[in-house]
Amino acid sequence: MSLTKYKKKRNFKNTPEPEGQNGKENLFRFVVQRHDATRLHYDFRLELDGVLKSWAVPKGPSMNPEDKRLAVEVEDHPVNYIDFFGIIPEGNYGAGTVDVWDHGVYFPVNEDLEKITEKEALKALKKGELKIFLKGKNLEGGFVLVRLKNDEKNWLLIKHKDEFSVESSFDISKIKSLNSFDSKETGAPKAKTETTKPEPDDKGEEHKAKVNKATKSKNKVELTHLEKIYWPDDKITKGELIEYYESVSKYILPYLKNRPLSLKRNPNGIKGQSFFQKDAGDNAPEWVTTAEIHSESNDKMIDYLVCNDKKSLLYIANLGCIEMNPWNSTVDNLDNPDYIVIDIDPSDKNSFDDVIDVALATKEVLDQAGVKGFCKTSGSSGLHVYIPFNKKHTYDEAKEFAHIIASMVNEKLPDITTLERSLSKRKKNQIYVDYLQNRIGQTLASAYSVRPKPGATVSTPLEWGEVKRGLDFHDFTIKNTLERIEKKGDLFKGVLGKGIDLDKAIQKLEVLQHS
Incomplete structure (x- = not known):
């Protein structure tokens, strides 16, 4: 210097x-x-x-x-x-x-x-x-x-x-110089030289979010490059993606509201380079809510975007975020998730019918526990089963219960399922029953989220009667999802409802395991 x-x-x-x-x-x-x-x-x-x-x-x-x-x-x-x-x-x-x-x-x-x-x-x-x-x-x-x-x-x-x-x-020669420089323009980010881990409060909560609430603004969202092709094979544009999110905003927002978002950005469409972004950055407008949360993995504060209204949803989509990936918990109670997730994640060797068999085995275990589960397509080759928790328990308790369910599913279908996370240690035709999604900071595509997959598929809630062999996740896209919701209603609403009685559910499963 x-x-x-x-x-x-x-x-x-x-x-x-x-x-x-x-x-x-x-x-x-x-x-x-x-x-x-x-x-x-x-x-x-x-x-x-x-x-x-x-x-x-x-x-x-x-x-x-x-x-x-x-x-x-x-x-x-x-x-x-x-x-x-x-x-x-x-x-x-x-x-x-x-x-x-x-x-x-x-x-x-x-x-x-x-x-x-x-x-x-x-x-x-x-x-x-x-x-x-x-x-x-x-x-x-x-x-x-x-x-x-x-x-x-x-x-x-x-x-x-x-x-x-x-x-x-x-051609830089065609762009005129600005000449004068406004030295008062200092709206730059000021990097923190050190961060400290928040101390637990009297209630024993270890994770806190400093929420920067959005300021009221009548400014419209600036939407850019709407003509850009995001799905080349289907000729679907960025503008059509944003139109979809605007049309389903009242249905998707309950699953995003007050939740930190991990952004996966595809600014040049599904065949272009994608990247993950957690920090909102200093370019986020003042009217977008953010939440500053300490990251234990790299010991720093991250300023997450929080999508609480239609304008924020469209702003995030305009960044090139095809999919919406919220936390399982909200900023006012980070340590207590609203739901448990069983992520049924197939290998390339599995058929979607195999995935359906695993989802039905999961439902069978939940029925035995006296618990109601809610199923949705992942928007890709898997299925997700959600169980309402209503902030009653911690992430550790959520993970342990999910582990019990996953283990019992594995016992029912040992040939095609595994709890082994490492790809190199799995058999090539095994479906991973992922219970580790139930950890703080883990995310999955939300209900009604579009996925950066061929056909512009959508992660779509299902009736259990639809979860049967022959179901095709490709049938649920941005072209027909709104019509489906208007016809069937929000099939996922119960996920955010009354949580299960965890102790009673575990007791029922323990009786089954020892019978």
Whole structure:
């Protein structure tokens, strides 16, 4: 973070460039300056560690992921260089005209596109690969800086494929410079330098959510790229996906409301690259509710999106989230799930009729326990069976009860089912009866969620009378789900109703096991 090299190269009596000093607080800003010197190039600068980390990009940044732009690392610049534009006189280092081509804010991210701290960003930079998310006037979305092997100075600046990227040729010369830079624009994320695990309260709850409630706003959701094809074989567009979610919003929202969401984004459709995102990021509008929750796996706070209304649902869908993946519990009671899930997950060697047999065996066990279960298609090759819990018990109790059910199903169908989680240890024709979905933070596609699968299938609640051999999950799509709901009603409503009597159910199953 030294400015020695910068100052050594310049005579500040002869150049209008700022002499500068190290910044005191990182506001996570970036700037791209068009520098018409001996050769025209673009200077890409990130505010980091009290200075502007800087690269000279001969061809300039590109919004096309196919373009791998050479970026030559140069000396650190002072933070107040961020709003510099003008003419550097002849005879001075870098003589020529400097324009501000783009500016804005950014945040560094990890492999899962979760926001990281400044310290972690510096560590990533030192290793030679820094992922960032830009929010500028001309540049937006994910980028990565990758240092070439055995080369200290030369890097590549590459755009990530996302909803902001373009497939056409990106001609930077056709995009005008902005020139003036508003140095008051400091709406940048401030990375937390440390996080602490919340202490349990008097009730013994270990997980708490700091909920940032949405502000009231009459602003409409900005919907973009509605013509983009999301399902190429079916010629279904992003606009049709959003129309579907708008049409079923009153039915899907009860299963999303007040629940943290893990976002799986398919910004270029089901055949494009997808990625998971948990952190809402600083681009989320103020009217969207978020919940800050401590993640034990990486010991950091994650700001989850919470979908409480139609506007939020459409905003999330517009991000390229084809499916909705909520937690089993709500932000006001994270440790106590509303339901138990038995996830019937087949191998490639199993037929859907095999899956149906396992679902019916699950229902048989539940009937013996005096418990009502609710079945839905996963929207893919599996089925999900839900059991209402109504926040009466903990995740550990939910997992243990689910384990009992899964074990009894496995005893009924030992040839085609397994409780073995590891794919390498399973037989190739076995269906995994997954009870481990009943852990805090685990998610499945919600009822009425679309899936990024051929045909735009939907995770659809079923009547038990429909769960029989010959059922085809491909029959439930965004084209017919609303009509089905209007005809049959919300078949999943009971999942959020009165919870089961767990002790009585376990007693009944224990009697069966010992009889």
